[in-house]
Amino acid sequence: NREFQSLKASLTTFTGSVESADRAFNILRTFASETPFAVNDVVQSFNILVSRGIAPTVGELEAFGDIAAGSGKSFQQLAEAIADAAVGEFERLKEFGIKARKENEDITFSIGNTALKVKNSSDEIVEALTEIAKVQFGGATARQAATLNGAFSNLGDVIDNLFFSIGEAGLNKEIVRVTRSITEAIGESDSLAR
Numbered sequence: 247n248r249e250f251q252s253l254k255a256s257l258t259t260f261t262g263s264v265e266s267a268d269r270a271f272n273i274l275r276t277f278a279s280e281t282p283f284a285v286n287d288v289v290q291s292f293n294i295l296v297s298r299g300i301a302p303t304v305g306e307l308e309a310f311g312d313i314a315a316g317s318g319k320s321f322q323q324l325a326e327a328i329a330d331a332a333v334g335e336f337e338r339l340k341e342f343g344i345k346a347r348k349e350n351e352d353i354t355f356s357i358g359n360t361a362l363k364v365k366n367s368s369d370e371i372v373e374a375l376t377e378i379a380k381v382q383f384g385g386a387t388a389r390q391a392a393t394l395n396g397a398f399s400n401l402g403d404v405i406d407n408l409f410f411s412i413g414e415a416g417l418n419k420e421i422v423r424v425t426r427s428i429t430e431a432i433g434e435s436d437s438l439a440r
Contacts (some may be wrong), residue, residue, distance in 0.1 A: 250410045251418070253289040273304060275410075279403040281311050281387050282396035283321045291325035292380030298329040300372055308387065309379035317342045328339040328375060332368040344378060357382050 250271075257267035257274075274292055278285040278404065288307075295302050302310065314324040327338035336346035347354045354363045355374050360381050364370035367376075390396050413421075 249286060250406070250413075253286065256293055257289060260293045275407060277304065277307055277311075277402075279400060279407065280391070282315060282393070282399045284399060285403060285406060287321045291321045294322065294325040294329050298332050299368055300329065300332055302372070306372060307374050308375040309383075311387040312379045312383040312385065313342055313344075313375070314387075315390040316383035328372065331371050331375070334366065343382075344375070354381040379422060 254267055254271050255359075257270050258264055261267045261270050270292065271289070274288045275285055278288045279282075281288075289308075292302065292307075310324055310328065312319060317324075321340045324342065327342060330336070331346065334348075336348075336353075339346055342357075342406050344355055344357045348366065349358070351366050352362055352363055353366050353371065353374075355371075355378060356362075357378055360378055362374045362377055364374045391400065
């Protein structure tokens with residue numbers, strides 16, 4: 247619950263409102279529960295992308311997940327590579343087997359037999375990487391989710407979501423109340439001891 251509250255607070259910073267953060271958090275939790283990625287990794291990755299002006303759709307998240315899963319890398323590593331690429335820094339994409347070559351205002355991304363030439367703009371770069379994901383990495387997330395690691399990740403997400411729901415139903419407020427009472431009592435005892 248503490249971690250999820252912290253993640254939601256960070257989403258508020260990056261999305262600009264509590265309502266947008268709640269909406270994004272619910273989408274990201276669902277996405278994480280259907281993939282081999284943990285909620286923490288997905289939320290932090292989303293924040294990295296948003297901080298660079300990239301507001302990924304669920305389809306783009308799925309495509310990015312395929313690249314990460316197909317490369318055996320974390321979702322956050324890919325988010326950092328994409329965020330860098332969106333501002334013209336392509337070095338990290340090499341970790342995923344994706345090469346980038348800049349020619350004037352165009353960028354050519356290539357991997358295997360796939361090559362895509364796009365304008366040097368954040369939107370077109372994200373579009374190209376999404377297309378590369380479909381062609382070269384399609385289904386990688388599902389394959390990873392079908393493994394033992396994927397099963398344990400999904401189990402962890404389900405348990406986290408259960409605890410989060412219990413906390414949101416009122417347990418969090420009670421824990422905060424009790425913790426503050428204990429803090430006050432310790433503070434008063436410390437003052438008396440002096």
